[in-house]
Amino acid sequence: MQICSFIDARTEGRTCENVNALGGLFFLSSLLLSYDPTTSVLRELLVDHILRALLEPISGVFLAALAFGQAGFTE
Structure with a gap:
């Protein structure tokens, strides 16, 4: 939760959901590359x-x- 509020402050209002969605996309792409x-x-x-x-x-x-x-x- 603290990391999420820190990210919100650093990305000028970008919500935690957007950051989590980007993280999920990165995770899925790395998973596909590993398989x-x-x-x-x-x-x-x-x-x-x-x-x-x-x-x-x-x-x-x-x-x-x-x-x-x-x-x-x-x-």
Whole structure:
């Protein structure tokens, strides 16, 4: 309530309802932007890229050890 009266004094008579409506509009627009489907796709691609960067060296070492082990058994 104190913030609302402070806003009324600073905006030269603009009512609290107008300020709350603007705040609600801003909240809804930010909510819509956060549920944008492209952000979830980008997030999945980023996680996939990070996991791949972490797991590829490990899998490369594992495959090299497996190939070395296979070569050792066949000779």
